[in-house]
Amino acid sequence: MPSTRQSLRRALAAAVTLLALTAATGCGADAAAGGRQTTQLRYQGSVGQVTLPELAADLGYLGDVKLKWIGNVTGGPADIQATATGQTDFGGAFNGAIVKLRAANAPITAVVAYYGSDAQTFQGYYVRQDSPIHGPRDLIGRKVGMNTLGAHAEAVLKTWLAEGGLTPAEIAKVELVALPPVNIEQSLRQRRIDVAVLGGVIRDKAVAAGGVRTVFTDYELLGAFSGGSYVFRDDFIRRNPETVRAFVTGVGKAIEWARTQPRETVIARLESIIAKRGRNEDPSLVRYWKSSGVAGKGGLISDREFTTWIDWLAGAGELKGDRPKPTDLYTNRFNEFATAGGGA
Template sequence: MIRIRHALLPVALAAALASVLAGCGAAAGQGAASGGPGATELRYQGNAGQVTFAELAADLGYLGDVRLKWIGNTTSGPQDIQSVATGQIDFGGAFNGAIIKLRAAKAPIKGVIGYYGSDKESFNGYYVKEDSPIRTARDLIGKKIGVNTLGAHHEAVIKEYLKRNGLTPEQIKQVELVVVPPVNTEQAVRQGTLDVGTLGGVLKDKALERGGLRPLFTDVELFGPFTAGAVVFREDFIARDPGTVRTFVAGFAKAVDWAQTRPREEVVAKFEQIIAERGRNEDAGAVRFWKSTGIAGKGGVIAESEFQTWIDWLEREGEIRPGQVKLGDLYTNEFNPYANGSVS
C-alpha cells in the first residue's frame, strides 16, 4: 500500500533542537549580526531569482539603520525557520502550519508579519495532463502528487482537499506525496512520472502557456484569498532587541504595502533592478511573471484565522495535541504599524 509521507519534524532535527536551543540564547547574543541590543545587521536567506520583501524594504530605504546580511538561499520554508530556531539566521519565513509544528517542538519562534499567500492572481494549483483520467479527489487514491517539500503548505492543502471531498483517513494514506524540485514538476507530469504536480508562480504560468495541462483544484478555491506564511524571529531576539524588530517589521510592512498598491509594471521593474544590482549571478526572468503579493492583510498584518485554521487542522489530523500550541504564542502584530492604523 502506498502511504503518504509525514514531515512533522525529522527526529534528527527534534534532537538537535533539544540540544541546540539550550545554548542558543547565549550564542545568539554575541555580536550585532546576531541580535545583540541595538543590532543593526540581520542575517537571512534569500531566494534565487526572486526579491524578498525584506530586500525590497532595504532598497526602498524603509529599514533605517538596520542592514541585511545575505548568507545564501533557502531550500524551503521549514528549513528557513529551522535555521532561525537554531540561531543560524536572525529571521526567516514559512507556511503558518510549519511554524505551528516547529513551535509544538518547543522552538521559541514567533511570527511578526505575513509575507506570502494566495489570491485570484497568485495561487498554487494542482495540475494533471489534459487527457488524464483523474477528475475527482477519489481518483487520486493510489496516485502520486509532486510537492516541493513535505510538512508545509502543499501537503496541508492536498490533505484538506481530500478530506473535504469525502476520502477516509485510510484512503488518504493511499495517496503518495513525492518531493520534486519545482523546476522539474511540469516535466514529471508530462512524462507520467507524477500523476499530479503542484505548480505556482512563473513555473505555473510557463507550463500553462505550453498547454496540455489542466487544474484539478487550487488552494484559493479551497480557502479563498489568504495569507499563508509569516516571517519569524526567535523570542529571545524579540525580548532583547524589540527596537530592531520594530524597525524591521515597519519597513517590511511598508514594502508589502508598496507592492500591494503600485502598478504591476513598476513592481516588476524594481525587482529586476534589485536583482541586477546585487550581483548574485542569477536569472531575473521569473520576476517578469509576478502578478501580486498574494498577501491578504494590508502591510502584512496577520489575521487570527490565518493561524487558527491550521491549528484546528493539525489537531484534527493528530499531528499536534489539542491545546499543545496556544494561538498567542505563535504570532504578534505589535510591531506592525498597519495593525493599529498608524500608517494611512
C-alpha cells in the same frame, strides 16, 4: 521514502536539539555587545525570486537595518528551523509549519505575513492536459510533487482530499514527493509525477507554456488568506525590539508598495534587484509576478490564519495536549499598520 509524519518528527527533533545547544553556548549574532541592538539580519533567499525583505531593503524601507544573504532555501520548514537554531535571524514558512515547530517547544514568534492566496496569486494543483485525474479519488496511488513536505502544499491537499470523502487510509495512499520548485513543472511534463503543486510566478510560467490544467487551487478551497509568516526567535526579539520593528514595518511598506504600484513597475524593480545582487540567476520568473497574495494590510496577521491549521493539525493527530492559542504564536505589535488595540 519515509512517511511525511516521521520525516517531520525527525526534523523537529533535530531543530529542538540544535536550539538547546545554541542557547547553552550563547551563540548567535543577535547578542550585540554593550546592549546595542543588531542592525544586520542573516537570512536565506530563493533562487530567481525576490523576497519581500529584499524588496523592502532595495526600496529603503528598512532604514539602518541591513540584510546578509547566507544562501538559498527551497522550503519554509527548513527556513524557520534555521531561525530557531540560530543559523539565521529570521525565516518564513507556512503558518501550519510554525504551529508544528512551536508545538515542539521552539521559542519563535510570527511577526508579519509574507505570502498568501488571492484571485491573482495562489497555489494550484496541476496535471497534464491528457491526465485522467479530475477529483480527489483519482489521486489514490498517484504521485504529487511539491516544494517541501509538511507545509502549505501538503496541508491544503489533505484538506481537499478529506473534504472529497477520502478516508485517512486512502489519503495515505497518495504519494507526496519533495522537489525543488524550479524542477516541479519539468517533472510533471516528463511524467515522473502525476500532479504538480505550482504557485506564483512558477505556476504562471507553466500555464503560459500550455499543456497543463488545474484540478483545484487553495484559493478556490479556502478563499483569500495569508498563508505564511516571517518569524524571529523570542530571545532575538527581546534583545532587538527596534530592529524587529524596523524589519516588520519595512516589509509591511513593501507589501503595500507592491499592492499599489503598476505591475510593470514592480516587475522592473524585481528584475533590477536580481541583476544587482549578482547571483547568476535567471530573472525570467519574476516577469510573471502578479501580487504577494498577502491578505492583511501591511502584512497584519489574523487569528484565522492560524486557527485554520491548528484545527487541521489537531484533527490529523499532529498536535499533542492542549491546542495552542493563535495569540501565543504571532504578534502584530511591531507592525505600524496595526490599529489601536488591533495588534496581538
